[in-house]
Amino acid sequence: MDARITIGQLAKATDTKAVTIRYYESAGLLSPVTRTQGGYRLYTDRERDRLIFIKRARHLGLSLEDVKSLLGLADDENAPCRQVDSIIHEQLERVRSRLKDLQQLERELDRLEQCCQADTVADCKIIESLSR
Amino acid sequence: MDARITIGQLAKATDTKAVTIRYYESAGLLSPVTRTQGGYRLYTDRERDRLIFIKRARHLGLSLEDVKSLLGLADDENAPCRQVDSIIHEQLERVRSRLKDLQQLERELDRLEQCCQADTVADCKIIESLSR
DNA sequence: GCTTGACCCTATAGCGGCTAGAACCTTCAT
DNA sequence: ATGAAGGTTCTAGCCGCTATAGGGTCAAGC
Numbered sequence: 001m002d003a004r005i006t007i008g009q010l011a012k013a014t015d016t017k018a019v020t021i022r023y024y025e026s027a028g029l030l031s032p033v034t035r036t037q038g039g040y041r042l043y044t045d046r047e048r049d050r051l052i053f054i055k056r057a058r059h060l061g062l063s064l065e066d067v068k069s070l071l072g073l074a075d076d077e078n079a080p081c082r083q084v085d086s087i088i089h090e091q092l093e094r095v096r097s098r099l100k101d102l103q104q105l106e107r108e109l110d111r112l113e114q115c116c117q118a119d120t121v122a123d124c125k126i127i128e129s130l131s132r
Numbered sequence: 133m134d135a136r137i138t139i140g141q142l143a144k145a146t147d148t149k150a151v152t153i154r155y156y157e158s159a160g161l162l163s164p165v166t167r168t169q170g171g172y173r174l175y176t177d178r179e180r181d182r183l184i185f186i187k188r189a190r191h192l193g194l195s196l197e198d199v200k201s202l203l204g205l206a207d208d209e210n211a212p213c214r215q216v217d218s219i220i221h222e223q224l225e226r227v228r229s230r231l232k233d234l235q236q237l238e239r240e241l242d243r244l245e246q247c248c249q250a251d252t253v254a255d256c257k258i259i260e261s262l263s264r
Numbered sequence: 265g266c267t268t269g270a271c272c273c274t275a276t277a278g279c280g281g282c283t284a285g286a287a288c289c290t291t292c293a294t
Numbered sequence: 295a296t297g298a299a300g301g302t303t304c305t306a307g308c309c310g311c312t313a314t315a316g317g318g319t320c321a322a323g324c
Binding site: 052053056057060061073074076077078079080081084085089091092096098099102103105108109110112113116119121122123124126127129132 | 248250259
């Protein structure tokens with residue numbers, strides 16, 4: 001336990017790119033425990049778990065800012081769960097709103113696609129529809 | 133007819149910001165017919181219509197690159213409609229794929245939201261789920 | 265003709281979340 | 295001692311705008 005791994009090993013272990021890990025560091029999400037004399041970043045299981053947490057949260061579509069908040073809350077056992085809830089809830093609302101937009105878009109594109117049987121742009125209903 | 137309007141008037145007429153119009157110009161989508169001696173851009177109805185076309189296409193979620201292609205096709209009466217179709221079709225596919233992802237996401241977020249009734253982060257199922 | 269104020273100009277930097285590249289340094293096995 | 299593999303920092307690019315700074319132009323009213 002407490003084994004130290006380099007950024008490349010951490011990257012492989014979590015299926016992340018090393019550049020992305022460095023980027024998360026610059027964004028204040030994940031720091032190496034220490035460095036070698038030559039400046040190589042070193043990580044432990046703790047950071048690996050943290051990175052997995054980050055990836056799962058990102059997979060939910062959360063912004064890095066939200067992920068940062070979640071990490072802060074996760075670090076404090078006494079933090080009110082309500083704040084976690086509200087981050088998730090707001091994301092759910094964003095996703096639902098985006099879904100509505102996309103469904104509307106799908107209908108429009110589908111209608112457009114259906115309506116054109118022409119050969120040339122001169123008779124193209126799609127172009128016509130965009131030009132009105 | 134053939135009245136010349138400034139960028140601000142075009143912006144108001146099409147509900148676009150002047151900076152955005154300039155940006156479209158820099159992207160090769162829309163140029164003023166001419167300029168005043170002092171360098172002010174001047175537009176006619178033709179550019180207004182073109183900008184409306186751009187806005188409609190953007191509203192369909194098309195990239196500026198795609199919009200540019202559509203404009204090129206629209207300018208050529210003899211261009212094959214097939215190319216227009218395929219731009220629309222590919223966009224529809226992208227939208228459908230994104231819809232699938234988002235629906236999956238909605239389910240995950242919904243599940244997460246349901247499962248947490250705790251007071252503090254120590255018992256929070258959401259955090260637990262992210263940490264596993 | 266002159267001033268005022270609304271409008272316009274260019275150039276540059278920033279957003280988010282990475283990704284790519286250059287130019288260099290470290291580590292480790294042989 | 296050497297060479298390959300992997301690490302370092304820094305800078306710039308992607309998309310589609312948006313914001314800011316620091317200036318110039320235009321039309322109207324006096």
